[in-house]
Amino acid sequence: MDENTQVLRLGEATRPSPLLGRRDHFVPEGARVLLGSTLREVEPYLRQGQLPPSFEQAGPRERVFFDPKGIACGVVTCGGLCPGLNDVIRAVVLTLHYSYGVERIYGFRYGYAGLAASQGIAPLLLTPAVVEPIHEQGGTLLGSSRGPQELDDMLQTLLELNVRVLFTVGGDGTLRGATALAKEILRRGLPISVVGIPKTIDNDLHWVERSFGFATAVEEATRALVAAHVEAKGAFNGIGLVKLMGRHSGFITAHATLANSDVNFCLVPEVPVSLQGFLGALEERLRQRHHAVIALAEGAGQDWIDGEVARDASGNLKLKDVGAFLRGTVERHFDGLGLEATVKYIDPSYTIRSLPANALDSEYCLALGQHAVHAGMSGRTNVMVGYWNQHFTHVPLELVTGQRRRMDPSSELWQRVLASTGQPSAM
């Protein structure tokens, strides 16, 4: 694992930042943020006289790599919707325009498809007037799609349009595409920087404390849990079942459970339970209290369901629909027992994904976009903007792709979920 940041140099001299004179404060070269934040993590290094691992700190530099005059920049959004996408696009465009003076900024449409020359999808020209009000809307001005495109096909577009910094906003699959592109560019010695902005509504990327849109998503998820609770209490042996986002990681489900005190069962991918064990615990709950609320991550209980596993265009596993499965299974289970029970099933995913960012996420997206621009203009490439231990950072893309951040069942987070729900720690 190498935490060092790649920087374009290519024999060209750097130049003073256009920000000089317009701000007093720059991040010095060499500023670094610790990966660890506990004594236990840094002590071994100290004992051996070594510096503990760290990331380069993000922020504006006094000297930059690119001359804003004459270059173009581009931004692309990929994968599923997430609150804050438009804030990020807007922040990138406004910062490039007003802070650095870049005049041509392209918005590539419908994900990497819009970058591929062969697809013939014309990019949008992004000006301050175009992006000014977009953050009040959810979704992405640029549209999105899943899946990669040929590197040559995308490079052709970048070269034709003279794009020197490409900002890719997306999750694991997107960042894998970004690192492949960045490496090919480095291999060819081209003066093009690729900077990632991590987007995962599931909050499952490493080295990012909290991904943008996550706070908004948890807020809205709790509305669905409240509805499920009301429905559950409204019928004799009523069961409110809410499926939430979380393919590999149950963070939304766990945090929404903690933000709402009505959940009785929180089911996440990281903590497998047996279907029979769960049905037994649910029956016990109904007999005692006559209603129950279940928060279910979409990636939980995949082993309950027979069938082949498929993959989508981005290479992500296509999940089996555990929500519909569980609704049917629970209904049949209590029917078989002769126990009257009603399941009310809520799937709020699209309503959550498509919200505009709340205030916290909106401000966070602004900072991510600004720091991505600072990173790109200073020549950083194959890098992502992270947030870690109260600082924005440059994270090499290889460190975050190919593996997911998952909830540790022994963590305080999951222990708090168990305390809050009162569910058995093993089922």
Added chain:
Amino acid sequence: MDENTQVLRLGEATRPSPLLGRRDHFVPEGARVLLGSTLREVEPYLRQGQLPPSFEQAGPRERVFFDPKGIACGVVTCGGLCPGLNDVIRAVVLTLHYSYGVERIYGFRYGYAGLAASQGIAPLLLTPAVVEPIHEQGGTLLGSSRGPQELDDMLQTLLELNVRVLFTVGGDGTLRGATALAKEILRRGLPISVVGIPKTIDNDLHWVERSFGFATAVEEATRALVAAHVEAKGAFNGIGLVKLMGRHSGFITAHATLANSDVNFCLVPEVPVSLQGFLGALEERLRQRHHAVIALAEGAGQDWIDGEVARDASGNLKLKDVGAFLRGTVERHFDGLGLEATVKYIDPSYTIRSLPANALDSEYCLALGQHAVHAGMSGRTNVMVGYWNQHFTHVPLELVTGQRRRMDPSSELWQRVLASTGQPSAM
């Protein structure tokens, strides 16, 4: 059609209202509200020297039938959840207690099941302290269920508990049960009044301008339409499909369409369209604009789907799931055409039903509950509280059961929907 209100008299003398001295204003016996509100509707009566049809006006009377001392009252909520149920319960209890001095008020649990002596479900004793905060929550404190119970079984409970006024909150099926019960009581000459409070989130009851919870439902429905629009624009040829409540009547779907300008197709039960016609119009829209939003009432398109028709416990038709059907059909249709298209399907029904009432509905529920109590204490029975032409009214239950209010395709309402969506008037 007889608009006269039935009143218990039974040879007993009426007595002065407990409200005397505590308010200056009473509704005089004989006050009536016109059914018609246009000149065209009253002119024929005028020509014939007749009074035009009218309902008795609701409100407190100077003389009442029941002596609050020693009697009990009861309230029951039936059918699906609807914003405002708890406001109604609360208004009934607070008015009985504080205005009339009724001391024992029972809340029968889980619909008519809780009234049936044979079911053995103990009622809740409802005091001001119990109901004070409940309107801040959605749903119903009492729980609900569908379906009727035996008249004798329910009468036994009423007589055992000395219940003299029963308030039934529910829709068409519930009010049919209430009128059957009221008639049996009248037949037996029992001093028990049955007063209905009309609940239909679909707004499909006659002689009620706007049913409680409807404004809240339309407000939340528009949130789902916004989400569908954002999702639709977020993908190439994206289609946002929202299924809304409306078994026989498309009022929620039509009003939400008018409150939100993003809907391109509004499909309701009252205006049948051919599936092929609709798919053709949708294809045309996608080819021109590359995204579309569909608002679909749950009762629309039932003829598109094969299969037997079933009924639920309340005798309501069990609808076939037109949302899932249309999603699949649209996907296959465009797949067959080789046209890339993505359907994002949102079913917000439970989230809508379970909301607390908004301010308008909350105030409206308060008035409905107050007027129901005034009606019951004055001996009105087999009657429902309506709102019509700016006045609260007493509507004989027979006038509202067994038929639904439906949207007239030639009405300004539907004409406005056509103007707003731009959809073809026939498909």
Added chain:
Amino acid sequence: MDENTQVLRLGEATRPSPLLGRRDHFVPEGARVLLGSTLREVEPYLRQGQLPPSFEQAGPRERVFFDPKGIACGVVTCGGLCPGLNDVIRAVVLTLHYSYGVERIYGFRYGYAGLAASQGIAPLLLTPAVVEPIHEQGGTLLGSSRGPQELDDMLQTLLELNVRVLFTVGGDGTLRGATALAKEILRRGLPISVVGIPKTIDNDLHWVERSFGFATAVEEATRALVAAHVEAKGAFNGIGLVKLMGRHSGFITAHATLANSDVNFCLVPEVPVSLQGFLGALEERLRQRHHAVIALAEGAGQDWIDGEVARDASGNLKLKDVGAFLRGTVERHFDGLGLEATVKYIDPSYTIRSLPANALDSEYCLALGQHAVHAGMSGRTNVMVGYWNQHFTHVPLELVTGQRRRMDPSSELWQRVLASTGQPSAM
């Protein structure tokens, strides 16, 4: 009082509506809506063989007066902000453009000032693209101002720009200006129609059941009352005081009080109370319950405060600030008594006024704008669009100006406020 509608004819033939063939349904000439809705109101007319009073029903006619080709129309918004102004502007523009084919539509800026040629404020050219998204924002795209302008000055602009229908959105003062303008135009025999759209957040215009923005305002006002209640309970003898809009009429204050059960004192202009009586009742409440919530209309208690009465540019009385006065008076009163008490004072007026319309108001504004266009194109003038007894109407402007709708203390509305607050009916 004359309920007949003035119509431009000027010897010119009318022509078929551009809507013919695009909708099936038109309102027949002669359709009228009753002013009264109770038997008591119409019975005297019936006895004398007369038709009861009625308004012309609004809606599209088969024949219209203006030829859309070549004409311009204009819209102006005056007075204070109100939720829904942008919806109305948008509805007028979209209906003129898409339904009638009017190509030039001017938005006059900053109220009547923007109409006065002498002020030199260029109007905005309003196209569908300009108005499409504006309803998602509160306020008015056009800006607003108070006060009249010279008739000649405004007429000059209308004639120069060939404006044939002017839509004026505003309250009492604005409509007085509109009727003066319309009468001058009729006097000169000019082919220009003036159509009012009633705007009053206070809901104090006659012959309008509910003014647009009112439901949104009441909803937000209840948020302030909830805050006041929380603050009141948070301190020993805490007093939450909320000043709400309502210069002459306490409708917002009364309805918000009924939509929120926490208010203990509702003070409105229509029901004068003595300051000493109120302070005594408040003291009594504090001694018993140690907190209190007061909802105060801005026009209440004007006689408590010394000082001259001024008028603003629109000729409205400049109210004395009863909120600040009462906060100070209450603090001094309890200080004088040696009774610890804390007043938390909330004035949410600007936050309420500037909201976008909620779903109900948004749909209502759409209908008002559409009906105003139908009225104007058919040659109606000196008229306002009303809503009455479930129908949209044409109301002669003289009937609504110069007098306010006020709450009747003997009405069910106020009686319900007394029942809900428990406050003494006289103080």
Added chain:
Amino acid sequence: MDENTQVLRLGEATRPSPLLGRRDHFVPEGARVLLGSTLREVEPYLRQGQLPPSFEQAGPRERVFFDPKGIACGVVTCGGLCPGLNDVIRAVVLTLHYSYGVERIYGFRYGYAGLAASQGIAPLLLTPAVVEPIHEQGGTLLGSSRGPQELDDMLQTLLELNVRVLFTVGGDGTLRGATALAKEILRRGLPISVVGIPKTIDNDLHWVERSFGFATAVEEATRALVAAHVEAKGAFNGIGLVKLMGRHSGFITAHATLANSDVNFCLVPEVPVSLQGFLGALEERLRQRHHAVIALAEGAGQDWIDGEVARDASGNLKLKDVGAFLRGTVERHFDGLGLEATVKYIDPSYTIRSLPANALDSEYCLALGQHAVHAGMSGRTNVMVGYWNQHFTHVPLELVTGQRRRMDPSSELWQRVLASTGQPSAM
């Protein structure tokens, strides 16, 4: 500065935690969280072979100090309202009851006044049933007040009621009171623990990344800024002025400015500006754009206003009302210039303070309450629960009292504010 945590031992043996067997995971004694998070902060220690400064990590320990049987605990809330107070009370009570088995939990009413024996205010007995629904309401179930009480007076209550752990929820003044009490208890050798939970809506406490309620406050503050923007645009030379909380620190104002793109001037206590400079910049803005939005922290511009400085009961400086001052000054300034301008002034403070916590804050309060209980039961005293570098911590109270966290004008945060508003960096 000493980061070590004080722990009661008093010669008594500790005992196994009641949590043993009910959770797998405990925080080991000795776990510590770094104060610094950059290489620059830890490198000097490394060079000298020292451990860098750190806080004790919070969380449940395998051995505890108090035997839950027979003891009582108490909780008190002090100072101004803040979203999440009820969540904290609820978390403390539920954790003491369900996790540790403490049976008697007192809620002291109206701040430290309720702790003082001489005041005679009976505490509430807090059970799970009492606290279960309170987090859905803003404010504090216990009420609050400002100012200290005599140590002896409070100790008498604690001893009489056998309170062994006291949880004090409050800001700087409250925590000063808590540390004085804890030190007196330690001096007397009493087995009573005092644990602080930091409450500051201004986010101005050291060693707490983000105080509870802050995210909710910023969210609501942006609503006021949106209203101010709508009002500003609604009038010619309209000025929207919003006063936000922030006595010494402008965090709410700065973050709300960044979460909302409409602010043109952000005025905070940390960055003094000259009144004339500001008025000049505002005039410039109006001449160019004809509207302006100002976000003003309540502690800004205190030097603009003449007059004596007073202190409130908690010893906090009583701020002069800069909002009213600036409204009047701006109006007079432009009046003097003969420039028409309208100021719309919004003070949303009470509406913000009294909100229930949003999802993020609600979950955070749950964790704070749980960790406070773990700290107290393990014998920690004179300590506060902090959150720092992704971990909950024990922070000695002396480290946080007597000084405020303030925004550094050279920080990225303020630099981002300048970039977002476009305001001059010095005025």
